[in-house]
Amino acid sequence: MQRWTTILFLTGLSIVLFAIITPLVLGQSPMLVGKLINASAVNDTGAANLVTAVVLAYRGLDTLGELAILFTAATAIGIILGTTDKTQTTSSPTAGFIVATAAKVLFPLLLVFALYIILHGHLTPGGGFQGGAVLAAAFFLLTLADSGNNIKHKVTQVIEALAGTAFIVLGLVSFALQGVFLQPWLDKGELGSLFSAGSLPLLYLALGLKVGAELANLLSSLANVEK
Amino acid sequence: MNIIILVITVSMLVIAAFYVVWADSFFTVLAASSMVSVGLVLLFVLLRAPDVALTEAVVGVALTGVIYALTLAKIDLWKINDNDDNNDVSQSKQ
Amino acid sequence: MSVLDLDHVFFLLIVNIGIAVLWGNRPFVGKILTLLYILEGLSILTSYHVLLSGAVLSSSLTFTVMQQTVQWQLGVSGGFFALITFMAAGLATWFSSGVWARSYAPIRLLHSYMALNVAAMLLLLASNDFLGLFIAWELVSLVSFLIIAINGGRSAKAAYSYILYAFLGAMAILLALIIIWNATNSFSYVEVRHHWSTMSVNRQLIVVLLLITGFGIKMAILPFHRWQAPAYAYVPAPVAAFLGAISSRMGLFALFIVLLQVVGIDVIQTLWLPFEIINMQTFLLWLAALTLIIPTFIALRQTDARLLLAWHGIGQGGFMLLGILSANALGTAGGIMHVFNHASYQAALFFAVFSVSYRTGTADLDRLGGLVTRMPISFTVMLVGIIGLAGLPPMNGFVSKWLIYKALLDEGMPLLFLAAVIGTLGTILSVYKLIHNTFLGQLRLEHENIKEVPWSMSIPMMILASIVFITGYFPGLLLESIAAMQSTLGISVVDYHLGGVNTGKGNLNMIVVVSTMLMAIGMGALIFFVLGNPRKQVTQWDNYAGGHFLTSDMRYQYSHNFYPGLMRVISPLYRNTIFWLESAIVSTVQFMAHISYALFMQANYLLYLILLVVISLLWVLAV
Amino acid sequence: MMIWDDIFLEVDFWINIVSIALIVIGIYGIVFSQHLLRMVFGLGLLEAGVNILLVKAGYQKEAIAPIVTQASDTMMSNILAATAQMVDPVPQAMVLTAIVIAAGVQALALSLVIRIYKKYGTLDSHVLFLAMERDRHLSLNQKD
Amino acid sequence: MQDSLILLVVLPLLLAFLLPVIARYLGNLSGLTGSLLLLFNILLLANAWNSVGYSPKVILLGGFAAPLGIVFYIDKLNMLFAILTTIIALLLWPCRTHNTDVREYVLWLLLLAGCYGVILSGDLFNIYVFYELLAVASYGLVTLPATGASYIAGFRYLMISALGSAFALLGIALIYSFTGSVNIAHLAQIIPDHLHHIWGYSAALLLIIGFGVKAELFPVNFWVAEVYSHADKRVTALLAGVVSKIAVLIILRFIILLFPWQDIFNFLLLLGIIGVIVGEFAAFYAQDLLRLLAFSSIAQSGLVIIAFACATEAGIMAGIALAIHHLLLKPALFLLASHCDRSINDLAGLAKSSPWASALFVILALSLLGVPPLPGFWAKLLLLQSLMAEQYLLLLVLVLLATIVEAAYLFRLFMLFYQRQEMPEQKRITIQGQELYPVITLSGILLLGLFFLPLFMDSLREIAMQTSNIEAYINTVLGKVQHIGEGNI
Structure with missing residues (x-):
């Protein structure tokens, strides 16, 4: 009996959703705002990657909100899993020799790769969130290798706090200068070069560091939950 | 040409989604969920959204994958489905 | 006279509440409170002639919200009811201020709740638009919830069922208010009367029915009568007297104002219930008649004196409604007069019953009897009270009942007249049972050394009994203000004189009637004493019933199946x-x-x- | 067969299929599964399905990714020409945020799952609901 | 000066980011910084209030014109809700005991930032992001007491809220694929006439259900009873009072600006009235005080939804009055109830051991009930008048019947409190003075409001007029720009 109800439910729901979604013919969605942004993004923000322009310049507050959400999730997980600053030693078996050496080799490479993604956020696809996650993966690799020296919470918390404040301060500076919060300031430089698109790369750098530190914190607190 | 790639990814996605919900051991569920994320990455690439594809790859596949793995370890379901301790598996099925 | 008289009354009321709350349990405070109530009554009496001439005592208590000005001012009808309230409250507090206070622990609560009740009631009587009426109405129902629940236990349960009924009523009134507001966009009586016809007929019907349910619940009209008897019976003596006298008449006052002044009796006559079954006025009259008959015959079966009187309160409420809605000068006059009369003898009866229970410790008619020799004053007060309640000539009850009977006959409603007579028959039967079981019959052993209640309790009783007799003797005192009330409401005015009423077809002059009765009784007493007062002092057991001697332990007095013949006939009707x-x-x-x-x-x-x-x-x- | 061909060949049809499949299976995973962890997986699927639809909302036929690549020749005119046929970047920015929100919420849910498992030893939603009610009842009555 | 209102959202975030680090140096001052920030917010709002007096203002985020960038819309209604949120948050600010983790303050600050963002923002996706911030912060706060039951309740709350958010996102996706823009004013020009078909309706339904989870809309408010009885008392007070009203505010904005269709109003009216009736009857049956208050808050939110659903000016005025009244009253009741968290018949004789608390409880409950002289009556009167104006007679009767049931269980409580016999010695509850300060201030505000009632009513009418004036909203935000290229829908 249970089987029949599930199948009935599945088909019913999919038919309903299908009826609603099919008329959204692909490709004809009216890009009211999209066209305007495409046209004006390059000379407004100087960023080659238009998505970064939208994420940081046009809809900067969304990203700030997003950053806050990740920070809330991390703190809430910290509270729930109850990791205080004391570093307890977990009893998980130390990873094999291969993992340890691979970790040592891979760590610097991952670091470079992460920084590359963050710094080139306004040129190529990528940016703060993606770079930060890779950063966290790099740090977590170390704890995976030998569970002894896991991430020192005090350091990551300081990085996290500073990066977050940096992001907001960058916004506040534009508020002080032009009276509008989160407006891209600094000269735009010529398109495509590393130091172009004004304050966007700085914002992405702050974002990346904060996300990286936060996720590293999160992963280590997850790993160190008492067995 | 990319229609064929699209059809393959879509079918892979749907099968992986079935496995996520109906698989027995959580080990296969984790694998299936990562497969779904990978399929998603491919889709986003086809939909001309490289930024989103990269995010989905890093956050969807890597990060959530690791977090799920860690949780499975913590609630000691992190076992290949060998038949001696079926109680854990059966407990997770019903 | 300064028009702002109402402010003095409000000020006195606040002082009243202050004293009661702060020093309620001091011994002498009861007397001060009684004085205050009497003072308030007097301050209204002094400016009563202003009211009689149709003017209004205005007060500075006004506020405007949402373009509605809510104003409190006292008209002549409000003044009349206010006088009754102050009379009842003053005598009740007097009753409780003396020796009785020592026997009742939470006396402070009682005084403060009584003062709050009087203040809320005055607020209700002085409201002159729907919003003010509703605010005061909710306050009155809340405060009477407090006073009913004062004894805890049984009375708390009765109070809980009361407050639920009260909220049902309040919501009905609120709904009616909203429907009226939607049609007339204002709450003042004049505006509503002016725009009343703009409403569609069935909306008018809904509003009238809602108002009747809302106000009827407080008056315990038939379908909503179950809460009142236990609520008014299981409370301490002064509270029972106060509530029995005036509290449920607030509903009548509101109905009187709303139905007669705002809606107008002619509209009620033209309104028909759905499917033209019955005209609204006849429907209400029959509702009132049933409210008279059924509770009275329930009272017949009660064995507890307080419950018996409380059920009678409900019955007489129906009688008043019968009078008011008879759309006849005599009828309305009789209805309003019945409010005053009922207030006076109901309070007197409650005092008598409670003084008996104060002395003997019980109000259960099965365990009383033969107290006439021990408590003569209470006996006379109860005698005067039951004569008033039954509506026999020398007392004021007779006048108002006569007016209502006359009105029913003049309006050509013989069946209603018959129903009223059946109701009065029930009253007479149950009232006789009351006095017989408490004062007449066989004195019990344990009541040998019962003494009369102390003066502080018996004086208010006597005052009430005298009020009943005097207003019976000179009904003109009341009819004067009733006529003024009728003229302010714009309904036909009864032409009265000090002794009574003179209508085209036969008039009533109580002075003649009562003086002839007094002369006749005087003659009989004279002859009896002149012939040497030929009676022999016998002890209680020197007699026999049914052919054999009575011994002290045999009980031949009972109140259960008091009227076996009648009970056998009507007992199937009690299906509750x-x-x-x-x-x-x-x-x-x-x-x-x-x-x-x-x-x-x-x-x-x-x-x-x-x-x-x-x-x-x-x-x-x-x- | 003609009608069927151009429907099947249409990119749009397949993307609708996959997003609806993901949403429906996700909802089924959340609503009908007994095991708490499976609910979290279902949530992941649901979010994925919705993200696909959001990205699809911005897709234009024969458009290119919203990245200005030939940044070298800084001629404003042909940059504008390039951006004209670009895909709408706004939904991509929104999806970026949505994915990270989903990750955050799932991580929080999983930490709750761990804490519940540590305290109650089981992850069956019915058993846990009864346990919650029992705790509530206990805490109500034996308040010291 | 009102441009500085963006600081309302930004400063709490800044402090939240900094707090974990500076808490080590501040020690127990860290709680104080939170309240100082709130005071600053009140100052900010106060002098912005008079500058926004006549016509609503707009703040451009990132300096881009309306449909491109994100826009904050400041009008009297938003300001009013922002001020009330700050006041309540200030009163409920967790006092610093020895074991409170500094991260609790962080979560409170983030919740507040989310609240401000949601109230002020004029952009659909931005509202979703701040709503999500609000939600995640409330998940964290709900599981603070760290008892097993609170974890389960938190998890179930998380699941239903996440599901709701997914539906809201689906709604946003639908809207975006039809209109191509996310700015509310821009959508308000397009949706009402162009999207009056299946997809417009389904987008509206999905959004309303998504945001209805927090607004305690009928079928999605199952979490209310569990969360309010397991979470910490100040968190429950905040959630019940402020957060649910903000969610209803969003729904109001949607049904006035985006989906002004009668079918949607009927849908909301239906859900609202079911919520009211089921809430009241469930409260009648509830065994313990916290759960009783939770169900009564479901009923109250149902009333607010009904008021907003008859989208006339009178309806909006009634809704705002009810929302404000409930926003001030419910936290006080929850604070009082949190001390006597045990089954109802153990509370017999509470009046003897803590007379002030029970007296306050009675007054507040009577105002909740709508007994005339108290402010609750005027709010309910406005609601009844607006319902009558719309000729919804059946709704009127059902609301009044629900009030009778409410009276039944409240008076049953009063009788229990004022029973004669003492509470048993060891189970006695005495609520000390300093616990009562927030409750006293809240009831003081309520009773004070009574004296300025006429003044309060007129300003309420003015706010309602400003809210229901859609052209003003579109013109201020889009700066009287005509429709931008919406040709090809």
Whole structure:
């Protein structure tokens, strides 16, 4: 009996959703705002990657909100899993020799790769969130290798706090200068070069560091939950 | 040409989604969920959204994958489905 | 006279509440409070002639919200009822200020609740638009909830059922208010009367029915009468007297104002219930007649004196409504006069019953008897009271009942007249049972050394009894203000003189009637004493009943099946359908509560969210 | 067969199929599964399905990714020409945020799952609901 | 000066980011910084209030014109809700005991930032992001007491809220694929006439259900009873009072600006009235005080939804009055109830051991009930008048019947409190003075409001007029720009 109800439910729901979604013919969605942004993004923000322009310049507050959400999730997980600053030693078996050496080799490479993604956020696809996650993966690799020296919470918390404040301060500076919060300031430089698109790369750098530190914190607190 | 790639990814996605919900051991569920994320990455690439594809790859596949793995370890379901301790598996099925 | 007289009264009331709350349990404070009540009554009396001439005592208590100015001012009808309230409150506090106070622990609560009640009632009497009326109405029902629940236990349960009925009534009135507001966009009486015809007929019908249910609940009209008897019976003596006298008449006052002044009796006559079954006025009159008959015959079966009197309070309420709605000068005059009369003898009877229970410790008629020799004053007061309640000539009850009978006959409603007579028959029977079982008959052993109640309790009783007799002797005193009331309301005015009323077809002059009776009794007493007062002092057991001697331990006095013949005939009629209806409603509410609680206690609650989404999307596709 | 061909060949049809499949299976995973962890997986699927739809909302036929690549020749005119046929970047920015929100919420849910498992030893939603009610009852009555 | 209102959202975030680090140096001052920030917010709002007096203002985020960038819309209604949120948050600010983790303050600050963002923002996706911030912060706060039951309740709350958010996102996706823009004013020009078909309706339904989770809309408010009885008392007070009213505010904005169709109003009216009736009856059956108050808050939110659903000016005025009244009253009741968290018949004789608390409880409950002289009556009167104006007679009767049931269980409580016999010695509850300060201030505000009632009513009418004036909203935000290229829908 249970089987029949599930199948009935599945088909019913999919038919309903299908009826609603099919008329959204692909490709004809009216890009009211999209066209305007495409046209004006390059000379407004100087960023080659238009998505970064939208994420940081046009809809900067969304990203700030997003950053806050990740920070809330991390703190809430910290509270729930109850990791205080004391570093307890977990009893998980130390990873094999291969993992340890691979970790040592891979760590610097991952670091470079992460920084590359963050710094080139306004040129190529990528940016703060993606770079930060890779950063966290790099740090977590170390704890995976030998569970002894896991991430020192005090350091990551300081990085996290500073990066977050940096992001907001960058916004506040534009508020002080032009009276509008989160407006891209600094000269735009010529398109495509590393130091172009004004304050966007700085914002992405702050974002990346904060996300990286936060996720590293999160992963280590997850790993160190008492067995 | 990319229609064929699209059809393959879509079918892979749907099968992986079935496995996520109906698989027995959580080990296969984790694998299936990562497969779904990978399929998603491919889709986003086809939909001309490289930024989103990269995010989905890093956050969807890597990060959530690791977090799920860690949780499975913590609630000691992190076992290949060998038949001696079926109680854990059966407990997770019903 | 300064027009702002009402402010003095309000000030005195606040002082009253202050004293009662702060020093309620001091010994002498009862007397001060009585003085204050009397002072308030006097301050209204002094400016009463202003009221009689149709003017109004205005007060500075006004506020405007949402373009509605809510103003409190006292008209002549408000003044008349205010006088009754102050009389009842003053005598009740006097009764409780003396020795009785020592026997009642929470005396401070009693005084403060009494003062709050009087203040709320005055606020109600002085309101002159619907919003002010509703605010005061809720205050009155809240405060009387407090005073009814004062004894805890049984009276708390009665108070809980009262407050539920009161909220039902309040919501009915609020709904009527909103419907009226929607039609007339204002709450003042004049505006509403002016725009009343703009409402569609069945909306008018709904409003009138809602108002009647709302105000009728306080008056315990038939379907809503179950709460009043236990609520007014299980309370301490002064509270029972006060409530019995005036509290349920607030509903009558509001109905009187709303139905006669705002809606107008002619509108009620033209309104027909759905499917033209019955005209609204006849429907209400029969409702009142049934409210007279059924509670009175329930009172007949009661064995507890307080319950008996409380059920009579409900019955007489029906009688008053009968008078007011008879759309005849005599009838309305009789109805309003009956309010005053009932207030006076109901309070007197309650005082008498409670003084008996103060001395003997019980009000149960089975365990009383033969107290006439021990408590003569209470006996006379009860005698005067039951004569008034039964409506026999020398007392004021007779005048108002006569007026109402005359009005019913003049209006050509013989069947209603018959119903009223049956009601009065029931009253006479139960009233005789009351006095016989308490004062006449066989004195019990344990009541050998009962003494009369102390003066502080018997003086108010005597004052009330004298009021009953005097207003019976000179009804003109009341009829003067009643006529003024009728003229302010714009209904036909009764032409009266000090002794009574003279109508085209036969007039009533109580002075003649009462003086002839007094002369006749005087002559009889004279002859009796002149012939040497030929009677022999005998002890109680020197007599026999049914052919054999009585011994002290044999009980031949009982109150259970007091009228066996009558009871055998009418006992099948007691099916208390309303009781079953009430408990049915209560159990449905509990059942629905159980379901909705279980609805929330779900293990798999996400199912409901998905069901909502699917159903609403399907509905969208369908639309 | 003609009608069927151009429907099947249409990119749009396949993307609708996959997003609806993911949403429906996700909802089924959340609503009908007994095991708490499976609910979290279902949530992941649901979010994925919705993200696909959001990205699809911005897709234009024969458009290119919203990245200005030939940044070298800084001629404003042909940059504008390039951006004209670009895909709408706004939904991509929104999806970026949505994915990270979903990750955050899932991480929080999983930490709750761990804490519940440590305290109650089981992850069956019915058993846990009864346990919650029992705790509530206990805490009500034996309040010291 | 009102441009500085963006600081309302930004400063709490800044402090939240900094707090974990500076808490080590501040020690127990860290709680104080939170309240100082709130005071600053009140100052900010106060002098912005008079500058926004006549016509609503707009703040451009990132300096881009309306449909491109994100826009904050400041009008009297938003300001009013922002001020009330700050006041309540200030009163409920967790006092610093020895074991409170500094991260609790962080979560409170983030919740507040989310609240401000949601109230002020004029952009659909931005509202979703701040709503999500609000939600995640409330998940964290709900599981603070760290008892097993609170974890389960938190998890179930998380699941239903996440599901709701997914539906809201689906709604946003639908809207975006039809209109191509996310700015509310821009959508308000397009949706009402162009999207009056299946997809417009389904987008509206999905959004309303998504945001209805927090607004305690009927079928999605199953979490209310569990969360309010397991969470910490100040968190429950905040959630019940402020957060649910903000969610209803969003729904109001949607049904006035985006989906002004009668079918949607009927849908909301139906859900609202079911919520009221089921809430009241469930409260009648509830065994313990906290759960009783939770169900009564479901009923109250149902009333607010009904008021907003008859989208006339009178309806909006009634809704705002009810929302404000409930926003001030419910936290006080929850604070009082949190001390006597045990089954109802153990509370017999509470009046003897803590007379002030029970007296306050009675007054507040009577105002909740709508007994005339108290402010609750005027709010309910406005609601009844607006319902009558719309000729919804059946709704009127059902609301009044629900009030009778409410009277039944409240008076049953009063009788229990004022029973004669003492509470048993060891189970006695005495609520000390300093616990009562927030409750006293809240009831003081309520009773004070009574004296300025006429003044309060007129300003309420003015706010309602400003809210229901859609052209003003579109013109201020889009700066009287005509429709931008919406040709090809």
